[in-house]
Amino acid sequence: MSSLERFWAVIPAGGAGTRLWPLSRASSPKFLHDLTGAGRSLLQATMDRLEPLVGERVIVVTGQAHEAAVREQLPGLPATQLLAEPSPRDSMAAIGLAAALLESRDPDAILGSFAADHVIGEPEAFRECVRAAVEVADQGYLVTIGIEPTHPATGFGYIRMGESIEGGLARAVEQFVEKPDSARAAEYLQSGQFRWNAGMFVVRARVLLDLLATWHPELAAGLRAIAADPSSLPEVWPGLEKIAIDHAVAEPAADAGRVAVVPGSFAWDDIGDFHSLAALLPAGGDGVRVLGDERLVEAVDTTGVVVPAAGRTVAVVGLEDVVVVDTGDALLVTTRQRAQDVKGIVDTLKATDRTHLT
Amino acid sequence: MSSLERFWAVIPAGGAGTRLWPLSRASSPKFLHDLTGAGRSLLQATMDRLEPLVGERVIVVTGQAHEAAVREQLPGLPATQLLAEPSPRDSMAAIGLAAALLESRDPDAILGSFAADHVIGEPEAFRECVRAAVEVADQGYLVTIGIEPTHPATGFGYIRMGESIEGGLARAVEQFVEKPDSARAAEYLQSGQFRWNAGMFVVRARVLLDLLATWHPELAAGLRAIAADPSSLPEVWPGLEKIAIDHAVAEPAADAGRVAVVPGSFAWDDIGDFHSLAALLPAGGDGVRVLGDERLVEAVDTTGVVVPAAGRTVAVVGLEDVVVVDTGDALLVTTRQRAQDVKGIVDTLKATDRTHLT
Numbered sequence: 001m002s003s004l005e006r007f008w009a010v011i012p013a014g015g016a017g018t019r020l021w022p023l024s025r026a027s028s029p030k031f032l033h034d035l036t037g038a039g040r041s042l043l044q045a046t047m048d049r050l051e052p053l054v055g056e057r058v059i060v061v062t063g064q065a066h067e068a069a070v071r072e073q074l075p076g077l078p079a080t081q082l083l084a085e086p087s088p089r090d091s092m093a094a095i096g097l098a099a100a101l102l103e104s105r106d107p108d109a110i111l112g113s114f115a116a117d118h119v120i121g122e123p124e125a126f127r128e129c130v131r132a133a134v135e136v137a138d139q140g141y142l143v144t145i146g147i148e149p150t151h152p153a154t155g156f157g158y159i160r161m162g163e164s165i166e167g168g169l170a171r172a173v174e175q176f177v178e179k180p181d182s183a184r185a186a187e188y189l190q191s192g193q194f195r196w197n198a199g200m201f202v203v204r205a206r207v208l209l210d211l212l213a214t215w216h217p218e219l220a221a222g223l224r225a226i227a228a229d230p231s232s233l234p235e236v237w238p239g240l241e242k243i244a245i246d247h248a249v250a251e252p253a254a255d256a257g258r259v260a261v262v263p264g265s266f267a268w269d270d271i272g273d274f275h276s277l278a279a280l281l282p283a284g285g286d287g288v289r290v291l292g293d294e295r296l297v298e299a300v301d302t303t304g305v306v307v308p309a310a311g312r313t314v315a316v317v318g319l320e321d322v323v324v325v326d327t328g329d330a331l332l333v334t335t336r337q338r339a340q341d342v343k344g345i346v347d348t349l350k351a352t353d354r355t356h357l358t
Numbered sequence: 359m360s361s362l363e364r365f366w367a368v369i370p371a372g373g374a375g376t377r378l379w380p381l382s383r384a385s386s387p388k389f390l391h392d393l394t395g396a397g398r399s400l401l402q403a404t405m406d407r408l409e410p411l412v413g414e415r416v417i418v419v420t421g422q423a424h425e426a427a428v429r430e431q432l433p434g435l436p437a438t439q440l441l442a443e444p445s446p447r448d449s450m451a452a453i454g455l456a457a458a459l460l461e462s463r464d465p466d467a468i469l470g471s472f473a474a475d476h477v478i479g480e481p482e483a484f485r486e487c488v489r490a491a492v493e494v495a496d497q498g499y500l501v502t503i504g505i506e507p508t509h510p511a512t513g514f515g516y517i518r519m520g521e522s523i524e525g526g527l528a529r530a531v532e533q534f535v536e537k538p539d540s541a542r543a544a545e546y547l548q549s550g551q552f553r554w555n556a557g558m559f560v561v562r563a564r565v566l567l568d569l570l571a572t573w574h575p576e577l578a579a580g581l582r583a584i585a586a587d588p589s590s591l592p593e594v595w596p597g598l599e600k601i602a603i604d605h606a607v608a609e610p611a612a613d614a615g616r617v618a619v620v621p622g623s624f625a626w627d628d629i630g631d632f633h634s635l636a637a638l639l640p641a642g643g644d645g646v647r648v649l650g651d652e653r654l655v656e657a658v659d660t661t662g663v664v665v666p667a668a669g670r671t672v673a674v675v676g677l678e679d680v681v682v683v684d685t686g687d688a689l690l691v692t693t694r695q696r697a698q699d700v701k702g703i704v705d706t707l708k709a710t711d712r713t714h715l716t
Contacts, residue, residue: 022673298703301696313688313715315380315703318696322677324689330671331684333691338659338676345656345673357671 003138004131006110007202009050010098012091013043013062013070013116018358019273019342022330023307026358031116032069035271036280037291042271043116044073049123050114053130059083059101060116061094086237092219092248093240095201096212100227103205110137112202113245119280121267129264133202136170141260142211142253143202144173146195148265152185155272155340157197157246165260173259176251195261198268201245211249211258216241219248273339274323278305288316304336330357361496362489364468365560367408368456370449371401371420371428371474376704376716377631377697380688381665384716389474390427393629394638395649400629401474402431407481408472411488417441417459418474419452444595450577450606451598453559454570458585461563468495470560471603477638479625487622491560494528499618500569500611501560502531504553506623510543513630515555515604523618531617534609553619556626559603569607569616574599577606631697632681636663646674662694688715 017023017030024030031043038045043060050058059081062070067084071077083097095113102109112130120126133143146159157179162172176197180188188194201208213220219241226233241248253259271277281289288299288306296308298315304322308314314326321336334342346358375381375388382388389401396403401418408416417439420428425442429435441455453471460467470488478484484503491501504517515537520530534555538546546552559566571578577599584591599606611617629635639647646657646664654666656673662680666672672684679694692700704716 022671298706300699300702312686313380313707313712315688315690315692315700317690317692317699317703319677319680319691319693322691324691326689328670330673331682331689332673332675333677333680333682334673334675335677341658341675342673344658345675348656349671354671 001108003110003134004053006106006108006138007054007134008057008059008098008102008109008111009054010095010111010113011043011046011050011058011060011116012094012113013060013066014085014088014091014094015115015117016358017117017271018346019340020271020277021325021342021346021358022327022332023309023325027065028069029066029117030271032066032073035277035291036119041073042119043070046114046116046118047074047077049120049126053127056081059098059111061085061098062116063088086234088242089237089240090242091199091245092212092216092243093223093237095245096209096219096223097226099203099205099208100223101230103209103224104227107206109205110134110202111205111208112137112200114200115270117271118198119269119271123266125266126264126268129262129266130200130202132169133200133260133262136165136168136260136262137202137204137207140204140207140258141165141170142207142250142258143170143260143262144250145198145200145202145264146173146261147198147268148263149185149189149194149196150267152182152189153196154179154182154185155276156270158185158188158194159197159261161193161195161261161263170260170262172257173254173261176246176254195263196268197246198270199246201250208249211253215252216243216248219243273342274305274325274334275336275339278321278323278336281305359466361468361492362411364464364466364496365412365492366415366417366456366460366467366469367412368453368469368471369401369404369408369416369418369474370452370471371418371424372443372446372449372452373473373475375475375629377700378629378635379700379704379716380685380690381667381683385423386427387424387475388629390424390431393635393649394477399431400477401428404472404474404476405432405435407478407484411485414439417456417469419443419456420474421446444592446600447595447598448600449557449603450570450574450601451581451595453603454567454577454581455584457561457563457566458581459588461567461582462585465564467563468492468560469563469566470495470558472558473556473628475629476556477625477627477629481624483624484622484626487620487624488558488560490527491558491618491620494523494526494618494620495560495562495565498562498565498616499523499528500565500608500616501528501618501620502608503556503558503560503622504531504619505556505626506621507543507547507552507554508625510540510547511554512537512540512543513634514628516543516546517553517555517619519551519553519619519621528618528620530615531612531619534604534612553621554626555604556628557604559608566607569611573610574601574606577601631700632663632683632692633694633697636679636681636694639663 160174162174325332520532683690
């Protein structure tokens, strides 16, 4: 079988999207929402984008609280390919569980992990990168897809690229770098040697677990134990180490020369906040961007984004780069510049006995 | 009987308060709302303010659409003292109808007209002015109360004061002046010879109707006909001239030397828009002014005014002089600077088949 025929997509569907409150809630997180006005939730769009590559070879990993919602949004997904975590144990456990199950069925399986809540502008360019990544992964590398930066973003981690691997498109990853300040981000952009880390990893299931076993042997063993006896999940899961795949495997593997990057130049965004969301929406005739029913919004001399999710008429007059998010039980008004500070509101609500609003 | 014992308060309760949309609606206008957080509607506060002067000698004139709401807010008002207009015919007909009814009961009755939707900061100082005005009115003058300007307002008409009348507090009115531009308003303020026209008139009922008969004889005759036979109201009312009391009587009477002004230095506002409303509310600890339940508002680095009238949580981050008015079926977001432009939104809604929202 070709490498692509052994390739499975793993979609971790988690994360609260706190900075997109009050649209995104713990009970109804970002990936369940249509944040682009495309008529499909981010999760559905992620499936749509991968389907030409993997057909039905998809595993979705989500929290038990969202299992029913995911099932409703993805009615074609076989029940055995929807994994529900009893509790959140971060991305390594989520992706590692899928990897262990795939490994137990096919020792040569390759997986690619793609978050359920990202947006990609040119899906065919994305798939071309994934195809290239699958080939490199089949050679034993942990392969990431590095997005070409379009601006000196301070909200993303970066990947420093090294030499080309065997003269191909892929290059060695010298280092994963934390979110930089804006001066450093500008340097990264200018050097041409950096890519955004979109958290996409393509790797043989066995390689991923073996790498994990090197640095976190108990976690790797726990995941493989669940794969060997799925009925042990409720018992084993709570004891698993809570760690992100980047820290658990990607960073140490990069130091060990085991990570490759396939550069991608397609448009990508993780819609981390309403500033990003606004940039993805087309500006209306009156200058304001609307996510939802444009007929509900009366905007005069206003730029920014309005989300009339409560179905009420929203009138906005004379505000620049404003963010108005109207939902049934909560309303947010801020600016694109302050979009990151929405998290603080959620923290305050939690700290003042209003967790039901978060 | 002393002049004060013959004195009645007439409260025209009308006006849509378009610039206070979506709080004020045609179906639920400004005077029915508590806009100061005092726990009383503007109409109720107007009654409270006049009660020490007139006791139960009060007539409220409102539209038939609001008769029930007024009755509910003023349960103590005798049914015969609530006049319901079959259709809006402007302030001269409204006040003139009350004047004609009072004249028919007592030829020496004095009335004072006080809008139901104004706010007065020092009620005892206000009442002192009214008492003085009643005495001057008893001598046959049309007396207005002129508010001492505190800033060069462009949203109010002004009164140019002339000589003192018989050495007393009252002065002749030389002229009523339309809303000025800001340069002229500054001149007015500096001269010390101008007062704001708050539309308060104190006058003998007979004098008012006789003055009206001079310039608008048919209107005066129509009103007196209704007073003589109240059952003729539905028939006579629709034919009455639609005109404001200022144009019908006050301006020509001033030219004829028949108008006096009693200067008042109490705080007064007609709450014409959300800019004015914000100025009347105390600033909260976090800088934002809240009309309603403060526990619903989370404000960070924000000044301005928030009205959480829908009962939902409202979070506002990083906006200066913002206006957020949240109601069940409509939301307004603007700035205090643009508060006058709210009218344009109401016009747009009416022009686009959304009159139900106005």
